[in-house]
Amino acid sequence: MSDPKPVSPWPGRWALATLLAAIPLVVLGGLVTTLRAGMAEDGWLQPEGYWLWMYPLEKRMVSLGRFVEHHHREFGSLVGLLSIATVLATLFAKAGARAFWIAFLGLVAVSGQGVVGGLRVLENNPRLAFLHGVLGQIVFGILTLVAILLSVRWRRSELPRLAAPVGMAWRAKILLGALLIQVTLGGWYRHGHGHTAIALHGFGALFVVWWGLQVARSLRKASKTFETGSAGALHLRSNALWLTGTLHLQWLLGATALYALFALSDGMSGQHISRSEIVFSTLHVTVGAMLTAVVVWTYLWTDRLDSPTQGS
Template identity: 30%
Template sequence: MALADWSIPVQPHDHRARARWWFAVLTAFFTLALISWGGFVTTIDAGMAVPDWPSSFGSYDPFKTGFHDPTDPSAQWWDRTPILAEHGHRLLGALVGLLTIGLALWIWRSDPRRWMRRLGFAALGLVIFQGILGGLRVTENSLALAAVHGATAQLFFSLIVAIALFTSPAWLEARAVPADGPPLDRLRRLSLWTIAALYGQIILGVLLRHPGQGIAIHFAVVHIAGAFVVTGLVLAVFIHVQKHFEANRLLNRAAWAMLWIVALQFALGLSAYLVLLYETPAALRSTLQVVLRTAHVATGALLMGSTVVLTLLALRRRAEAPAAAVAPELAAFSQTNR
C-alpha cells in the first residue's frame, strides 16, 4: 500500500503556507496539552469534580441567574485542585475546539487539495464528537465513556499531527521522498504494525486507568507485556531506517524521535508502576505518582504522533512531476477563490 505524492506547487518563501503550517503545529501543541491535562484529571480522579455540563456550576450559562465568565477571578475555582483540573480541562478543550475550527476553515479557504479540505473538516467533526463524549461522560457518570473519550483523544491528536505534516514546507515541496523498492515495502509494513500495536497499548493503558476500583491486574500484565512488544517494533523500525534510509533526513529524524520517546516512555511507565505499588496502601497519591502517570500519558501521545509521521513519510509514493499532477486542481481552486 502506498499513498499518492500529494505535494502541491508552492513558492520556497510562501509565507501564507508557512503560517498555515505553524497554526497546525500550534493546534497540535494545545491538543497535546489537553491530553496531558486529561491525564492529570484521570490520575487524581477529578472527572466528576464538576457535575454539570456544558456549564460548570452554572458558569457561562445565559439562562441561569448569576451568569458569569468561567475565567472570572471572583469565582476562585482554581483554589480547589479537583475543580481546577476538571474545569481547566474544559476550558482547554474549548480552546482546542476553536483552533480546530480555525484550522479547518483556513485549509478550506487556502488549500487546493480537495482531500486535504475534507481532512480538515474530518478533524472538526472528530473534535465535536470528542467534546460530546466528554460531556456525556459527566452527565451519565460513565467510566466506560471516559475510557472511550481517552482513546479517541489519541486518534484526534494523530489526525492533527498528520494535518501538520501535510501542511509543512517539507511535504509541500516534496523533500526527501523515499525511493520505492523492497526496503521501503518492509518499512511500510513495520511502521503500520507499530501503529497498530501502539494504539492497542494505548487502549490497554486507558482501560488500566479507568477500572473504577484500583488497578485491574490482568490489564496491568498485558499492558506491561505490550510495552516490550511496542519497544521491539520501534527498535526494528529504527534499525531498518538506519540501514536503508539513513540519507533520508525526514525518515531519519522521525526514527530517532521514536527511539528516544519510546525509551522515555518505558522508563516513565516502569517508574509509575513501581511508585504506585509502593504507595498503594496510602490514602492519597503523592505528587511524584501524579507527575509520573500524567507524563506517561503525554509521552504516549508524543510516541503515537512521531510514529504517525514516520508511517506517512514511508507510505508516500514517489512521483515524477508532483507539481504537474495537481496543476489542474490548483488552477480550478485559484479561479474559485479569486
C-alpha cells in the first residue's frame, strides 16, 4: 500500500495555504453580495489607476462597501499567486505529472473565477455576479480536492481500505451532487432575490441535511469495521464529526439568516439590510463553503476506502 519513494510535503503545504487563503476570500465575497457592493470600486486590476496592491489606505477606508470589495479582490489575487506556487511546487518537488495536473486544475479554476469576477465588474453584469457567486463555492471545493490529492497522507495511501464496501461512496456522491444543486439555488436566491429560489433552497436544505446525516452514520458504521483507535477508525469518525457539525451549523445559520431577513431586515424587497442579516447571511455563505470542503473530503476518501477494487 505505501509508496516506497519519498513524498515531498511541499505541494500539499502550498495547496493547503491556497485553501486557507480562500476562506477570507469567501467571507469577503459573501459580504460583497450582502452589501451589494460589487461595483463599489471603480476599475478592476487598476482601480482608479492604482495597482491593486498599492491602492491607498485612505481610499480603501472610504466606505464599508469599498473596503470589502477591494480586499475581496486582493485576497483573490493572493489565492491566484498561491495556486501558481502550488503548481511550481509540484515541479520543484518532482511530484509527478499527475500531481502537476491536479495543481494546474486548481490554478485554472482560480484563474477562471478571477476572470469571471473581473468581467462582472468591467461589464457591470449581474448575471456574471450570479455565476461568480456559484463558482466561488465550486472553486473552493476544487481547492479542497487539490489540497487533499496533493497531501502526503493521500499520496502515500496511508489509510487501509475496508474489507467489504458498506455503501459510503455512493451516498457521498449523491451528497456532493445535492450540495452542488444547493449552492446553485443559494446563488440564485442571493443574486436574484426570488421567492422561488429561496423556497427551493429551503426544501433542498432538508434533503441535504437528512442525506448528509445518513452519510455521517455510514461513516461511523464503517469506522467500527476498523480496530478501535486505528488510523482508519479515527479518520472516519473525525470525518463523520465534521460532516455532522457543519451540516447542523449550516442549517442553523440558514434559518437564522432567514429570520434576520424577514424579521429584522425588510424581507425580500431588500429595502433595508440589517446588521444581523449581514452577519448571518455571510456566515451562512462561509460555512456553506466549509461544508462543500467537508463533503469533497468525504467523497474522495470514501471513494478510496469503500471501493477495494477501484480505489483512486
